[in-house]
Structure formats: C-alpha cells, structure tokens
Amino acid sequence: MEPTNISLHPGEKTSGTHSTIWLDTISQQNFETLTSDVETDVLVIGGGIAGISTAYCLVKAGKKVILIEDGLLYSGETGRTTAHIVNALDDRYSDLIKMHGKENARLVADSHSAAIDFIERASRELQTDCDFTRLNGYLFLHDNDTQKTLDDELKATHEAGIQTTMLDHVPGIPAEKGSCLQFPAQAQFHPLKYLNGLVKYISENGGTIYTHTHAESFKEQEVKANGFSIKATHIVVATNSPINNMLTHHTKQHAYRTYVIGGLVPAGAYQQALWWDTGDPDTKWVIEPYHYVRLQQYNNRYDLLIAGGEDHKTGQEDDENLTAEERYQRLEKWTRQRFDKIKDITYQWSGQVLEPVDSLAFIGKNPSDEHTYVITGESGNGMTYGTIGGMLVSDLILGNQNPWTNLYDPGRITLMATGAFLEEAGNMALQYGDFLKAGDVKSTGELANGTGAIMNEGGHKVAVYKDEQGAVYAYTAVCPHLGCVVQWNHDEKSFDCPCHGSRFTCEGKVINGPALSDLAPHHLNHQTDNK
Ligand SMILES: Cc1cc2nc3c(=O)[nH]c(=O)nc-3n(C[C@H](O)[C@H](O)[C@H](O)COP(=O)(O)OP(=O)(O)OC[C@H]3O[C@@H](n4cnc5c(N)ncnc54)[C@H](O)[C@@H]3O)c2cc1C
Ligand code: FES
The missing domain is CATH 2.102.10.10 (Rieske [2Fe-2S] iron-sulphur domain)
Structure with a gap:
C-alpha cells in the first residue's frame, strides 16, 4: 500500500468538497486497482467502517477476503463522521420499546455496548493510537422540547439495561438551565486512525484491498468491477446505501444531510464529554434534527469543538428556505451560545445519513438471497452500527450463533405499520413533481x-x-x-x-x-x- 500522490477526481478522496479533521490528520492509503478476474471466499464492497470491520473479523477468522472500494478508503461517510461511539442512540429508547418491545430494546443497547467494547479491544490488541476515550454523554432538552421526553427516556433506558441518571444541570454547558440524562461509559475516537489499524491487520494477514475499483453489476456469487469478474462464496454489500437491488431497502430508509462545524477552543477549556439535545419536535421532517457536540485534541494550544446538526432531507434543503451557508450560521450561533470560549471556526463539512423507518439498522442476509449480505440504515450511529455489522455478518458467514440476527434482519416486516413509513413514502412520491x-x-x-x-x-x-x-x-x-x-x-x-x-x-x-x-x-x- 502506498500513500496517495495520484491526481484524484472529485469524490475519490471524499464525497464532498469540504475536508474534515479526520481526513486532514491521516494519510489516506492507495491500494492497487483490480486488473484481472479473481475468486475469493468473501467479497466485501465498501471501504468505510462497515466494510473494513467485516473484512477484519473474517480475515481474523482465517477467511480469504477481498475488499473493493471505488474511491480511496474512507471516501464515503466514514471520513465525514463526528465519531461519537455510544449506546445513547439517535432514536429514543422510549420509541424503540413502543416499536420493538423491551427485550429487543435491551438487545439494541447490548449490541451498541458490545460495539464500543469491540473498538476498545481491537485498538488495544492492534496497538493503534486512535485517541479512544471513555466518557459520559449528556442528553438535554432541545429548546422546543419538554421534560416529559427526558422522564420517559430515563425509564426506557433503565428498561433497556442502561444505567442512566437524571442530573439537575448539564455538565459543561452552564447556559443550559434544565436537567439532563447522563449516559455512562460512552466513548469517542479518531475513526480513521482506528480503521488504519484494522486495514494494516487485513493487508498483513492475507486480505486483499483494491481501491478505485467500482462494483458495476451483480449476479449470484459474482460481481463485475472495473469490467472484471470477482467470484465469491459470500458477498457483503457495505456501500452505506445498498447497490445490489433497486427497491428492497430504499423505501424503508431515507437519506438526510447533516452539517458540522469545528471551532478552536483553548486546550482543556472544556471537560471531555459528549453532548446531544433531544431534537426539534416542531420540525417539518420525520426525523427530528438534533445537535451533537464533542471535543477532539487539535494541537498543544487548542482543542477542536465539533458540533453538528441542522439536518434536512437530501436534495430538499430549499423546502425550508435555508441555504447550507445559513445552516452553518445557525449551527455556529447555537454552538457559541453554549460554548462561549470558541475562537475561530476552522472546519465546516456536511454528510449524509440513512434513517430507517423503524429506527433499526438493516444488517444480515439480503432478503431472499442465500449468499449476499447488507449493512445499511445506520442513521447517526454508524460507527457502532458499522462495527455491529462486522461482528454480525462475519458470524452469519462463519455459521456462528448471534443474538442480534433477528433484531437487525433486513427482511423484517414490522416496517409498514409505522407512521414514519407512510409519511416518508408520501414525501418520496412528491419528489417526482420536480419534472414540472x-x-x-x-x-x-x-x-x-x-x-x-x-x-x-x-x-x-x-x-x-x-x-x-x-x-x-x-x-x-x-x-x-x-x-x-x-x-x-x-x-x-x-x-x-x-x-x-x-x-x-x-x-x-x-x-x-x-x-x-x-x-x-x-x-x-x-x-x-x-x-
Ligand atoms: C456529519 C456526520 C456525523 C456523524 N456522526 C456520527 C457519530 O457521531 N457517531 C456515529 O456512530 N455515526 C455517525 N455518523 C454516521 C456514520 O458516520 C456513518 O453511518 C458510517 O460512517 C457509515 O459507514 P459505512 O461503512 O456504512 O459507509 P461509508 O463510509 O459511506 O462507506 C461505503 C463505501 O462504499 C463505497 N462504494 C459505494 N458504492 C460503491 C461501488 N459501486 N463500488 C465500490 N465501492 C463503493 C463508497 O465509496 C464508500 O467509501 C455521522 C455521519 C455524518 C455524515
Ligand atoms: S436515488 Fe432513487 S431515484 Fe434517485
């Protein structure tokens, strides 16, 4: 593998023009491009956290693995994340219990906790210095929300097995006057330093990675990429949005864009923590946009305070009469009101998340397909969901029992019953009016x-x-x-x-x-x- 010094087209380094703190602080490696027909046990498509975690688990288990990526590694949403690694999910546990029951909500919490542990263990075993830190997370009320949300969530998280505590203030944000829910044992890391560790393991232990290799078409147990054939016993589609079928998943999850700023604050000015508000209940979107904040060490003098939010459905920003620039400005205003030690804003970027209508990712066998697996619908929790994807799909391929198989089954049928499904389906139908x-x-x-x-x-x-x-x-x-x-x-x-x-x-x-x-x-x- 070589550092990148080739000339790149837009999209090959990252899926937007803005760069991110993560992409700017690692060397994004370039691998060979596929130039012949090949065969393997497992083909993984996608060089983000889901694909790389899957390849890592399978190489570790002794499988012959090929991973292909059509840009450079991390050129998808993994390079544009904010890398909170949590069991405090985007979706409220009170809603998960209503939709999926208490036992399943407990399994959801367990799976995300296990993913945090997996990342901690893998980075330790591989001796990867990826800034992994355990810390508390604090969920506080959005300006338009009411205390009932936090009260319900306290009860629901306890039912799901998470030891949350209600505090009468928000640690680190004196400007927030209400209470908050404290989530213990959450974590953060530098996602690309972590993944560089997994990639090194994969390539040093018999796995093969091809970059600039685009999957073009699918047949059972065969994929065409760059005009060449890859025959595989198992195929894992980890392309964030599945590319192996036209319809199966795409009415069950919806793409949203989300915005991030990074502002310099004096080193140590704020305690290390994760903060989220509960989201705007008055939004026009099915998914309530919420704010998310963390810190990342920047240099000896400064930390970078990274804040995100202001989401909207992809391709529909005009529906709120707000440009992206106005969204960055709103985000900066919101952040400065709560973190008044911010000096310069040195980063701004946006990215895309896929929101499943019943709030759970789709991980497992592609419906009615014996040899193909998908990992998708990770919403804003793709660091842990991508890791769960690696653990679960590798177990399925290896024939191991896994307690999350039914929970995340891409073929599950609870979906049509949700109001979110109907509302998002209506929104999708309206988009065809753009022809007029x-x-x-x-x-x-x-x-x-x-x-x-x-x-x-x-x-x-x-x-x-x-x-x-x-x-x-x-x-x-x-x-x-x-x-x-x-x-x-x-x-x-x-x-x-x-x-x-x-x-x-x-x-x-x-x-x-x-x-x-x-x-x-x-x-x-x-x-x-x-x-
Ligand atoms: C701004 C932002 C903040 C976020 N914050 C968090 C957070 O704090 N915590 C958290 O857990 N999650 C967060 N997420 C979500 C998380 O980053 C993503 O869910 C996760 O990175 C997705 O990983 P992935 O591997 O599934 O997809 P990707 O990283 O997108 O990887 C898929 C890869 O497949 C490749 N590909 C696509 N089509 C083809 C093809 N035909 N042939 C070959 N390759 C192909 C793409 O180039 C891409 O590199 C955030 C997301 C965004 C955008
Ligand atoms: S993504 Fe489905 S029509 Fe464009």
Missing part, C-alpha cells in the same frame, strides 16, 4: 464558475456544471436509480437525488448508491449553452 418545476437557470450563461444547476432544455431536465475555468459540463438530470430529478448541492458541489439519496459529483460520477451508474452525458443546444 422551472429550472434553476435558463442558460449556462447564468452560472458562476464553480457552480451547478438544473436547467430545462427542450422538455428535458439537464444537470449543468461550470468549472472554475469556465468549462461547462452537462448531463441528464434524471437519476439512473428510479428516475427522480437530481438537485444541485452547492455546499459540497454534487448533484443529489431527493428520492433515495444517490449522489453524483460535479463531473456526473456516482458517489453514493443506490444508483450504480453515472449521470448520462447530455449535449446542450446552442441557445442554452450560452457561455
């Missing part, structure tokens, strides 16, 4: 350099991008997955699909499934190609 809307611009002459837009041309929706030098690129704006109209994401310079979250670079290359192929090139006629 006016374009963002009438001609490419209206585009500033370095920006993109959707344009109407002769009854067609066209995605256009003008690069920094003024060269114009045009593609059909119709998503190759199921035909919605993609939207321009000015913040990360990508075309994002509002229906199921496929994303494409400004050069039209697919960077996020479920779409498997790029946006098709389009020839502009001279009236609209007004440079």
Whole structure:
C-alpha cells in the first residue's frame, strides 16, 4: 500500500468538497486497482467502517477476503463522521420499546455496548493510537422540547439495561438551565486512525484491498468491477446505501444531510464529554434534527469543538428556505451560545445519513438471497452500527450463533405499520413533481464558475456544471436509480437525488448508491449553452 500522490477526481478522496479533521490528520492509503478476474471466499464492497470491520473479523477468522472500494478508503461517510461511539442512540429508547418491545430494546443497547467494547479491544490488541476515550454523554432538552421526553427516556433506558441518571444541570454547558440524562461509559475516537489499524491487520494477514475499483453489476456469487469478474462464496454489500437491488431497502430508509462545524477552543477549556439535545419536535421532517457536540485534541494550544446538526432531507434543503451557508450560521450561533470560549471556526463539512423507518439498522442476509449480505440504515450511529455489522455478518458467514440476527434482519416486516413509513413514502412520491418545476437557470450563461444547476432544455431536465475555468459540463438530470430529478448541492458541489439519496459529483460520477451508474452525458443546444 502506498500513500496517495495520484491526481484524484472529485469524490475519490471524499464525497464532498469540504475536508474534515479526520481526513486532514491521516494519510489516506492507495491500494492497487483490480486488473484481472479473481475468486475469493468473501467479497466485501465498501471501504468505510462497515466494510473494513467485516473484512477484519473474517480475515481474523482465517477467511480469504477481498475488499473493493471505488474511491480511496474512507471516501464515503466514514471520513465525514463526528465519531461519537455510544449506546445513547439517535432514536429514543422510549420509541424503540413502543416499536420493538423491551427485550429487543435491551438487545439494541447490548449490541451498541458490545460495539464500543469491540473498538476498545481491537485498538488495544492492534496497538493503534486512535485517541479512544471513555466518557459520559449528556442528553438535554432541545429548546422546543419538554421534560416529559427526558422522564420517559430515563425509564426506557433503565428498561433497556442502561444505567442512566437524571442530573439537575448539564455538565459543561452552564447556559443550559434544565436537567439532563447522563449516559455512562460512552466513548469517542479518531475513526480513521482506528480503521488504519484494522486495514494494516487485513493487508498483513492475507486480505486483499483494491481501491478505485467500482462494483458495476451483480449476479449470484459474482460481481463485475472495473469490467472484471470477482467470484465469491459470500458477498457483503457495505456501500452505506445498498447497490445490489433497486427497491428492497430504499423505501424503508431515507437519506438526510447533516452539517458540522469545528471551532478552536483553548486546550482543556472544556471537560471531555459528549453532548446531544433531544431534537426539534416542531420540525417539518420525520426525523427530528438534533445537535451533537464533542471535543477532539487539535494541537498543544487548542482543542477542536465539533458540533453538528441542522439536518434536512437530501436534495430538499430549499423546502425550508435555508441555504447550507445559513445552516452553518445557525449551527455556529447555537454552538457559541453554549460554548462561549470558541475562537475561530476552522472546519465546516456536511454528510449524509440513512434513517430507517423503524429506527433499526438493516444488517444480515439480503432478503431472499442465500449468499449476499447488507449493512445499511445506520442513521447517526454508524460507527457502532458499522462495527455491529462486522461482528454480525462475519458470524452469519462463519455459521456462528448471534443474538442480534433477528433484531437487525433486513427482511423484517414490522416496517409498514409505522407512521414514519407512510409519511416518508408520501414525501418520496412528491419528489417526482420536480419534472414540472422551472429550472434553476435558463442558460449556462447564468452560472458562476464553480457552480451547478438544473436547467430545462427542450422538455428535458439537464444537470449543468461550470468549472472554475469556465468549462461547462452537462448531463441528464434524471437519476439512473428510479428516475427522480437530481438537485444541485452547492455546499459540497454534487448533484443529489431527493428520492433515495444517490449522489453524483460535479463531473456526473456516482458517489453514493443506490444508483450504480453515472449521470448520462447530455449535449446542450446552442441557445442554452450560452457561455
Ligand atoms: C456529519 C456526520 C456525523 C456523524 N456522526 C456520527 C457519530 O457521531 N457517531 C456515529 O456512530 N455515526 C455517525 N455518523 C454516521 C456514520 O458516520 C456513518 O453511518 C458510517 O460512517 C457509515 O459507514 P459505512 O461503512 O456504512 O459507509 P461509508 O463510509 O459511506 O462507506 C461505503 C463505501 O462504499 C463505497 N462504494 C459505494 N458504492 C460503491 C461501488 N459501486 N463500488 C465500490 N465501492 C463503493 C463508497 O465509496 C464508500 O467509501 C455521522 C455521519 C455524518 C455524515
Ligand atoms: S436515488 Fe432513487 S431515484 Fe434517485
């Protein structure tokens, strides 16, 4: 494996234009590209935490494993995370108990606790210095929420086996005047330093990693990638959004974008902890956007305070009349009101999370498929869910019993009963109305350099991008997955699909499934190609 010094296209290093503290503080390794037909016991597709954890478990168990990744490792959401590792989940335990019962809520808590332990153990065994730290987490009320949420959660977490405590203040945030729920034994780490340790183990113990290797098509026990055949007894699809089927998972989970800022604070100014608010109950979205905060050592003088939130459904930011820049500003204001020692904001980035309608990830055998497994629907808990994915899928492949098999079964049928399912399905159907809307611009002459837009041309929706030098690129704006109209994401310079979250670079290359192929090139006629 070599450090990266090759020239990269957008999307190959990371799935947006903004970089992150994690990507800036490791060397993102480059491996060989697949150039021949190969065979293996297990093919893992996806070089994020889910794929790498799975490959690690299976190599450790003596399996022959190939992992393929179409950019560099960590170029998906794993490079854009905030890396809280917790059993205090995005979704309330009170809701999990209502949907899945007390026993299952207990299993959920156990599985996330086991994932934290797994990360701690693996980093110790591999002697990986990844800043792993155990700390408390504090859940406090969103400005629009009421005490009942915390009271219900105290009871529900106890029923799920988590020893939470109600405190009458929020440690570390004097500006918050209410009570909070303390979650013990949570953790944080530098996710990419941790994964570099697993990757080193994989490549030194017989596993094979190919980067710049794009999975293009699936047959039973065979995947075509870069035009070559990979035959495998088992195939694990760990591409965040599954790319192996058109429909199965994509009506059961929904893509949201979430925003992050990183501000410098004097080293040691705040105690190490994780903080979350309970989310905005007045939001228009099914998933209530919430704020999440942690610290990361930056240098001898400063820590970086990393805060996130301001989520919206992918490709639908305009529905709240808020641009990404305004969302960063709101996030900064919220954060400075609570952490007044912040000096400069040195980072801002955004990323995508997939929210399952019944609040549990989908991990296990792909429905009605004997040899293919998926790990998806990890919402904002993908560090632990990706790790659970590695543990559970490797057990399934190795024929070991695992207590979480039914809980996370991708074929489970509780889904249709939820109000969230119907509401999100309605939202998805509405997106097809975009075909009737006016374009963002009438001609490419209206585009500033370095920006993109959707344009109407002769009854067609066209995605256009003008690069920094003024060269114009045009593609059909119709998503190759199921035909919605993609939207321009000015913040990360990508075309994002509002229906199921496929994303494409400004050069039209697919960077996020479920779409498997790029946006098709389009020839502009001279009236609209007004440079
Ligand atoms: C801003 C933000 C904050 C978050 N904070 C937290 C947090 O604090 N705690 C937490 O637990 N979780 C958090 N999450 C969620 C977590 O980061 C993700 O759920 C997790 O990283 C997903 O990992 P993954 O391996 O499933 O997917 P990814 O990391 O996206 O990996 C999938 C990989 O598959 C590759 N791929 C896709 N298609 C193909 C193909 N056709 N061929 C080959 N390769 C392909 C992609 O390039 C990608 O690298 C956060 C997410 C975001 C965006
Ligand atoms: S992601 Fe499904 S239509 Fe675009």
